[in-house]
Structure formats: structure tokens, C-alpha cells
Amino acid sequence: MSALLDVRDLRVGYYNNEGITEVLRGVNFSVRKGESLGIVGESGCGKSMTSMAIMGLLKNKGLVAFGGEILWEGKNLLQLKKKDWRQLRGNKISMIFQEPMTALNPLLTIGRQITEQIRAHQSVRKKEAEKLAVELLQMVGIPSPEQRMRNYPHEMSGGMRQRVMIAMAISCQPQLLIADEPTTALDVTIQAQILELLSSLREKLNMSLILITHDLGVVANHCQRVIVMYAGKVVEEASKDELFNNPIHPYTKGLLKSVTSLEKKVDRIYSIPGRVPLPGDIKEGCVFQDRCPLAEGRCYTQEPPFVHVEGARKVSCWKYKESSEEVL
Amino acid sequence: MQSLQKKESLMEIKRLRKYYPIKKNFFQKLKGEKNGIIKAVDDVNFTIYRGETLALVGESGCGKSTTGRSILRLIEPTNGEVYFEGKNILKYSEEELKMARREMQIVFQDPHASLHPRMTVEEIIMEPLTIHRIGKLSERKKKVEELMETVGLSPKMKDRYPHEFSGGQRQRIGIAKALALNPKLVICDEPVSALDVSVQAQVINLLKDLQQKYSLTYLFISHDLSVVKHISDRVGVMYLGKLVEIAHTSELFERPSHPYTQALLSARPVINKEERRERIVLEGELPSPLNPPRGCRFHTRCPFKIAKCEEEEPVMKDIGGGHYLACHLN
Numbered sequence: 001m002s003a004l005l006d007v008r009d010l011r012v013g014y015y016n017n018e019g020i021t022e023v024l025r026g027v028n029f030s031v032r033k034g035e036s037l038g039i040v041g042e043s044g045c046g047k048s049m050t051s052m053a054i055m056g057l058l059k060n061k062g063l064v065a066f067g068g069e070i071l072w073e074g075k076n077l078l079q080l081k082k083k084d085w086r087q088l089r090g091n092k093i094s095m096i097f098q099e100p101m102t103a104l105n106p107l108l109t110i111g112r113q114i115t116e117q118i119r120a121h122q123s124v125r126k127k128e129a130e131k132l133a134v135e136l137l138q139m140v141g142i143p144s145p146e147q148r149m150r151n152y153p154h155e156m157s158g159g160m161r162q163r164v165m166i167a168m169a170i171s172c173q174p175q176l177l178i179a180d181e182p183t184t185a186l187d188v189t190i191q192a193q194i195l196e197l198l199s200s201l202r203e204k205l206n207m208s209l210i211l212i213t214h215d216l217g218v219v220a221n222h223c224q225r226v227i228v229m230y231a232g233k234v235v236e237e238a239s240k241d242e243l244f245n246n247p248i249h250p251y252t253k254g255l256l257k258s259v260t261s262l263e264k265k266v267d268r269i270y271s272i273p274g275r276v277p278l279p280g281d282i283k284e285g286c287v288f289q290d291r292c293p294l295a296e297g298r299c300y301t302q303e304p305p306f307v308h309v310e311g312a313r314k315v316s317c318w319k320y321k322e323s324s325e326e327v328l
Numbered sequence: 329m330q331s332l333q334k335k336e337s338l339m340e341i342k343r344l345r346k347y348y349p350i351k352k353n354f355f356q357k358l359k360g361e362k363n364g365i366i367k368a369v370d371d372v373n374f375t376i377y378r379g380e381t382l383a384l385v386g387e388s389g390c391g392k393s394t395t396g397r398s399i400l401r402l403i404e405p406t407n408g409e410v411y412f413e414g415k416n417i418l419k420y421s422e423e424e425l426k427m428a429r430r431e432m433q434i435v436f437q438d439p440h441a442s443l444h445p446r447m448t449v450e451e452i453i454m455e456p457l458t459i460h461r462i463g464k465l466s467e468r469k470k471k472v473e474e475l476m477e478t479v480g481l482s483p484k485m486k487d488r489y490p491h492e493f494s495g496g497q498r499q500r501i502g503i504a505k506a507l508a509l510n511p512k513l514v515i516c517d518e519p520v521s522a523l524d525v526s527v528q529a530q531v532i533n534l535l536k537d538l539q540q541k542y543s544l545t546y547l548f549i550s551h552d553l554s555v556v557k558h559i560s561d562r563v564g565v566m567y568l569g570k571l572v573e574i575a576h577t578s579e580l581f582e583r584p585s586h587p588y589t590q591a592l593l594s595a596r597p598v599i600n601k602e603e604r605r606e607r608i609v610l611e612g613e614l615p616s617p618l619n620p621p622r623g624c625r626f627h628t629r630c631p632f633k634i635a636k637c638e639e640e641e642p643v644m645k646d647i648g649g650g651h652y653l654a655c656h657l658n
Contacts, residue, residue, distance in 0.1 A: 042524040157613050187387035188551065189610045192595035196609055214524065217554075217597030244599055258529040259554075260599055268536075269558060271529030275494060 003030040003071075004176060004208050005054065005093075010068035012046075012053055013279070020066065021280040024049055025232040027068070028306055031176065036202055036209040038223030038240070040216060040255075044276055045229040047212045051178045053078075054210075055095050056085050091121050094169040098181040100161035104153040110137075110164050111149030114171060121172045136167040141197060159190035163197070170201060177202070178210045183218070195222050216259050220244055228252045231277050231287040234306060237314040248315045248324045250292045286318065294319040335377035338513060338545050339399065344372045344408035346394050350618060366617045368394045369405070370569040373644065376513070381539065381546040383560035383577075385553060385592070389614055391569040392549045396515045399547075400432055401425060412513075430460060433506035437518035439498030443490040449476070449501055450486040456508045475504040478541075480534060496527035500534065507538065515547045520555060532559055553596045557581055562650075565589045568617055568625040571644070575651035585653050587630050624656065632657055 007029050013022035024046045031037050039047045052058055054070055056077060070077040072088070080088070097103045105113060114133040118124065124132070130149070137145035140163040153161055162182060169177055179198060183191035199222055202209045211223055219226050219240065226243045228236040228251065236249040247253045254272040274291040283289065285300040292299065299318055306316040309324075317323060346369040352361045369391040376382050384392040398405040401417065409416050417428050433456075436442035443452055450472050457468045473483040479500040490498055499519060506514055516535065520528040532555060538544060550556050556563055557577060564574040565586065573586040584590045591608045610629050615621055621628050627637040634656060642654045 042526060159613055187614075188553070188595045189387065189591055190613065191597075192607065192609050195597075215597060216525075217599055220599040221597050255525060256599070258526055268533055269529040271533065272526045275496070275527070 002033060004033050004073075005031040006069075006071040007050070007054070008069050008071065010050070010053060010070060011066040012049055012058060012063055013066060014063055016280075022066065023063075023232050023279045024053070025282070026306075027229070027232070027234055029227050029234055029237060031208050031210060033175075034202070034206050034208055035225060036199070036211060036223045038219035038226040039210060039212045039229060040214065040219055040226060041229035042214060042255075042276060044231075044278075046232045047229050048180055050229075051095065051180050051210065051212055054178065055089060055093065056080060090117065090174075091172045092174055093176045093178065094172070094174040095178040095180065096162070096165045096169045096182050098184050100158055100165050100185065101153075103165055104161060106153050108152075109149065110151050110153065110156070114149075114164070114168050117168045118171050132171070133167075136171055137164070139170075139201070140164075140167045141193075142167075157190075158186050159194065162186060162190075162194055166194075166197065166201070170205060170207075173205055174207055176208045176210065178212070180212045181214070182211070184213075184215075191218075198222070216256065228255070231282060232279060233287055233316065234314075235288065235316045239312070242313055246324065248309065248313070248320050249288075249317050250294055250319070250323050251288050253323070254291070286316075288317075292319075294322055335380065337375045338378040338413065339376040340409075340411040341372060341374050341376075341395075341399055342409040342411070344369055344395065344398060344410065345406045346391070346398050346403060347406045364618050367569050367620065368617060369398060372408075372566075372569075372571050374564055374571060374574060376545060376547055378512075378545055379539075379543055380561040381548050381559055383548040383550060383556040383563045384566060385550060385556050385563060386566035387551060387592075387614060389568075389617060390566040391617075392551075392566050393517055395566070396434070396517050396547060396549045400429070400434060400515060402434070426460075430509045431511050432513045432515070433509065433511040434515040434517060435499070435502050435506050435519045438522055439495055439502055440490075440522070442502055443498060445490055448487050448489060449481075449493075452490070452501060453486075453504045453508055456505060460509060462509070471508065472504075475508060478507070478538070479504045480530075494527075495523050496531060499523065499531050503531075503534065503538070507542070510542065511544070513545045513547065515549070517549045518551070519548075521550065521552065528555070535559065553593060554598070565592065568614065568620055570625055570654065572626065572654050573652065574644075575653075576649070579649060579651055583651075585647065585651070585658055586626075586655050587632050587657070588626050591629075591631075624654075 007027055010024055010027040011022055012024040013020050027050055041047050052061060053065060058065060065078050111133055114136060115129040118129045118132055134145045134149060137148055142148050142160060142163055183194050186194060195218065198209060213219060223240055225239050227234050230251050236252045247256050257270040272291050285302055286304050289295045289299050304316050304318045306314055308314050309320055348366040348368055350364040350366060352363055372395055384395060386392045394403060397403040399410045410418050412428060420428060453472045453475055454468050457471060472486060476483045476486060481497060481500050520531050523531060539546060548560055560577050563577050563580045565572050567588050573589050584593050591610045594608045612629050615628055623639050624637040624642050627633045636656050642656050644652050644654045647653050647658060
């Protein structure tokens with residue numbers, strides 16, 4: 001499978017009084033055609049910022065890309081002009097956000113918002129766009145779509161609004177859909193519906209999906225490949241089964257252990273000691289050194305490279321051999 | 329886990345109701361819309377035993393938080409009886425209620441919104457002691473330091489403001505404040521939902537330790553079934569203002585009997601393959617509480633509904649071993 005999107009050594013941060021604070025400090029990964037990639041990590045690890053960078057939305061947030069490249073069909077997205085972005089954003093790459101409540105305009109009907117999106121990218125008449133919009137609403141499982149077209153966002157529930165967002169995002173048949181915590185604001189039974197919908201649409205439209213989430217359970221059920229981020233770096237990359245059966249990086253291990261010990265009935269839940277370092281507060285050496293049970297010697301002085309181990313798997317850890325032998 | 333007979337009840341909730349009137353304005357009335365009532369909590373009965381953790385689960389809008397707040401009278405319930413150690417606290421006067429609240433405290437969901445931004449940590453934790461005029465200032469200060477130690481915060485940080493703390497630390501401050509008056513019952517309203525996984529684990533462990541140390545009773549309100557499975561002894565499942573099933577945790581997770589509980593459990597995204605169930609994806613969404621379905625409130629989404637479900641409202645029945653269920657199918 002060929003790579004659709006290739007992120008290489010991406011560095012993003014912001015200017016402050018003392019200079020530059022880097023938040024993403026060299027992010028590497030690629031997305032293949034038609035696959036679903038999960039990005040997991042805790043809040044502040046840079047998962048949303050990565051998606052902002054791919055969508056070219058950094059400037060709106062006061063962020064700057066200091067280095068690296070994001071390759072889309074051979075073009076570096078970081079050097080794209082505003083005009084070129086219009087061809088790409090919403091058309092080839094689109095995104096759905098966490099909060100379906102704030103991402104829709106409260107003053108316009110659902111129908112108006114979807115047709116606007118369609119007509120911005122395709123030269124179709126209003127009538128045709130409306131017909132398309134109804135089809136899209138049907139596709140995302142909204143009952144009686146003709147009537148729903150005339151509804152305002154506040155007349156719909158959270159799950160329905162998220163479906164509308166998805167309908168808008170797929171209106172131009174994008175090649176890549178980025179879903180940034182698409183179900184965090186929703187209830188479990190609705191979450192299940194939305195995730196099933198995303199998976200089936202991905203297959204039907206043959207698009208790639210980046211699913212950004214903090215919930216390892218969601219990844220286990222809906223992704224093929226996973227990257228784990230920690231403090232602005234990708235620390236591990238593996239196929240879903242490899243990652244859950246045999247995590248290598250001590251951080252992934254810790255994270256999995258705390259989630260799975262929740263699922264089993266044990267006396268104490270495992271928790272990783274300490275906390276995530278703040279951006280600008282990162283020491284020399286490995287980012288995970290303070291919380292790692294295996295850290296020693298060069299973990300404190302040298303940053304571990306992000307290297308291939310066992311075929312397609314990649315991990316950024318000096319002690320990966322010891323770590324992979326240790327059983328959970 | 330102790331058997332039910334040995335357990336002594338700490339709080340009994342009977343026929344608890346909280347209705348909110350919805351008034352329509354002049355123009356809406358012209359359009360023929362009528363005033364309505366939202367039945368946020370409708371006829372809920374359960375008992376909390378001393379020393380246990382009872383969890384209330386359900387989706388947003390099912391009335392679990394309203395129940396939690398009503399039994400503390402933070403929201404005045406419309407109807408019902410709440411017995412705390414044998415006395416109906418809904419009949420209490422202001423003064424009596426204030427005394428009773430020493431025994432009942434609450435930890436809120438959002439540690440960012442529930443702490444006063446312009447008070448130092450010391451002032452925040454001391455506030456309940458001040459209100460109830462407990463001890464001299466020097467004693468209160470000492471107590472605050474002790475409390476900070478117990479919840480795992482360094483007393484050196486007592487002069488800091490809430491914004492200087494992380495989410496997990498703030499939740500610890502909230503817990504310290506709730507413990508200041510040595511309560512018997514602590515209502516935890518989604519205490520870990522706003523936290524990251526690894527921090528969640530720390531706070532849950534802390535809550536468990538404190539329960540043992542001070543023999544606390546928890547009413548744990550949450551939508552996260554994994555957390556609930558871990559922390560609680562018994563679980564009550566709510567749907568649209570009604571309690572539909574209540575059972576011991578292991579019993580409920582192994583033999584969920586209400587179709588809604590089954591769907592809720594199967595919708596939970598889990599990692600363990602053995603734990604994964606065949607997914608029951610529920611059709612449709614939560615109906616509006618303004619106009620709840622007749623009969624069983626779940627019948628609009630229930631995959632197993634029979635004719636009776638649309639007509640008659642099921643009542644809570646004991647199906648053995650302290651497992652109560654409100655469903656016609658059983």
C-alpha cells in the first residue's frame with residue numbers, strides 16, 4: 001500500500017518571551033490509502049496539534065511549524081498557499097471535531113450549511129446541491145432527512161449533530177478524514193453508533209481515516225494501525241494487534257496496564273507515577289525518563305531514535321529489548 | 329463483600345421525584361404549545377448501605393446527577409422521602425439540614441469549575457470548617473495540612489491558587505474539602521470523567537484508600553462502566569429518570585438482565601478480547617424527558633419489546649440475590 005500522507009519530523013510550537021516553545025518535537029508517521037490509523041495519547045501530548053498541522057490550521061491558533069514536512073501526494077503542505085489550501089481542505093482532506101455543539105453555525109439551518117459546503121467545492125446548482133445533501137444525510141443515518149434539512153442545530157441531539165458534521169465532511173468524498181475525538185462528548189450507546197458509522201463509511205468510500213482519541217478501547221475496536229504519542233513525540237507505532245498483545249514502549253505498557261486493570265476486577269489500578277512534562281519543560285534524553293521504570297544511563301542524556309524493531313513496528317526507546325521481554 | 333443481611337442501611341431513598349415545569353411564553357402558547365413537565369427523576373427507590381460504594385450509571389439526561397443532588401437537597405426534590413440514619417431529611421429545617429450536611433458531602437465533576445479561583449487551597453479546604461465553626465483558627469490550619477497530606481498533596485502548596493494545579497491535583501483538593509468534616513456519606517458526581525486515564529487511576533485508588541481509612545460510604549455517579557466496575561459494590565442503572573436495574577457489581581456485569589443494561593455494557597469499548605461482547609447497537613436516541621414514552625420508557629429502543637411494554641409500566645422486582653429489575657420480559 002502506498003502512503004497517502006507522510007508526516008516527517010514535524011516540529012510545531014509557539015513564540016514566547018524567551019524564544020520558541022516546541023510542542024511537537026519531531027513527529028513521524030504515515031497514513032496509507034484506505035486504512036484507519038489511530039492516534040492515542042493523553043491530553044497535552046500533541047495529538048490535536050498534529051491534526052491542525054495537517055489541516056493547515058496552525059496560523060489560526062498562533063502556532064508555527066518550525067521544521068519537518070507534511071507530504072501529500074509529494075507536495076509539502078507546510079508550504080502551501082492559502083489559495084491552494086481551498087483545493088485541498090474540505091475537498092481531499094476533511095475533518096470532524098470533538099464538539100458537535102460548537103462546530104455548527106447556530107443561525108443557519110442544517111440544509112443551508114451542508115449545501116454551502118457542497119457548492120464551495122463543486123459547481124452544482126442549488127437544487128442539485130440540496131438533493132445531494134439529502135442523500136448525504138440519509139447515508140449517515142439521519143431519519144426523515146428532507147425534514148431535517150430545515151432544522152437548526154439546536155433542534156438536534158448531540159449524536160445527530162455529529163452525524164451532520166460527518167455528512168458535511170464526506171460531502172466531497174475526501175481521501176482522508178481526520179476525526180478528532182469524535183465521540184468524546186457523546187454517550188456510550190451513541191458513541192458506538194457513530195464509530196460504526198465512521199468505519200462503514202471508510203470502507204464504502206474507500207477513504208483513509210485518522211482517529212484521534214484518548215480512549216484505547218475505541219482504538220482497539222476501530223483502527224488497523226496505531227501510533228502512541230507522548231509529550232510531543234511519537235513513541236510507538238504498530239498494528240493494532242501487535243500493540244495490544246505486545247506493547248513495547250514502557251509508556252504504552254503503563255497506559256495499557258492502567259486501562260486493562262480497570263477492566264478486570266483487581267484491588268488496585270495500576271497508574272503511571274508522576275505526570276506528563278509540560279512543553280518547554282522537557283529535559284535532555286528520553287521524554288519518558290522521569291516516569292519510566294527501566295530508565296538508566298543514556299536514557300537521561302541521549303534521546304532515543306525512532307527505529308524499526310520487528311518488521312513494521314517502530315519504537316522510540318533505548319531499552320526496548322528489555323521492555324519487550326517483560327510481560328505485562 | 330458482606331452479605332445483604334449483615335448490612336445496615338445508611339440512607340434510604342423512597343419514591344424520589346424531581347419535576348421541572350417548562351413554561352411556554354405567550355407566542356408559544358399562541359402556537360398551541362402547552363406548559364409541560366420534565367420528569368428528571370421519577371419515582372426512584374434505593375438503599376445505600378453503610379460502608380459500600382453504590383454506583384449510579386446511565387447516559388446524560390437520565391437523572392443520575394439530579395438524584396445525587398436531590399438527596400443532599402442541593403436541589404429541592406419535588407416529592408419523596410430520603411432517610412439518612414432513619415430520619416427523613418426532606419422534612420428538616422434549614423438549621424437541621426446544615427447539621428446533617430456535616431455527614432454528607434459531595435465531590436463534583438469539573439475540578440476547574442468547582443473551586444473558587446480567587447481562594448487559596450488552604451481557604452478552600454478550610455471553608456467547611458469555618459462555616460460549621462469547628463475549632464480555633466490554628467486548629468483548622470492544622471487540620472487543613474493533615475487533609476492535604478491524606479489526599480497526597482504537599483502542605484507546602486497551601487498558599488497556591490487552583491489554577492496552579494493540574495486536573496488531578498484539583499480533584500484531590502475537592503476531595504480534601506469534602507473530607508474536612510469527617511462525613512459518613514460522600515457523593516462522587518463523575519469525579520474522574522474530566523481526567524486523563526493515568527490520572528484517573530490515581531484518583532480512583534485514592535478514593536478507595538480513603539474509603540477504607542475513614543470507613544466512608546460512597547454514592548458514585550458515573551457514565552464510565554469500567555470505572556464503575558472497578559470501584560463499586562453495587563450498581564444501579566438509570567434510564568430516562570427511572571431506575572431500571574440494580575444489582576451487585578459482579579452479578580450485573582455477568583448477568584445483565586435489562587435490555588438497556590445489556591446494550592450499555594456491549595457498547596463499552598474494551599480492549600480485552602474475552603471481555604468483548606457481541607455488540608448490540610441501539611437504534612435511535614434517548615427520547616425527550618418532556619414526553620417520555622408510555623409504558624416501559626425503553627420500549628422505543630428495545631430490541632426485544634413485546635406488546636405489553638407499550639401499555640404497562642414495569643415495576644421493580646427482586647429476581648434473586650439482591651438483583652432488582654424493572655422489565656416485563658423477566
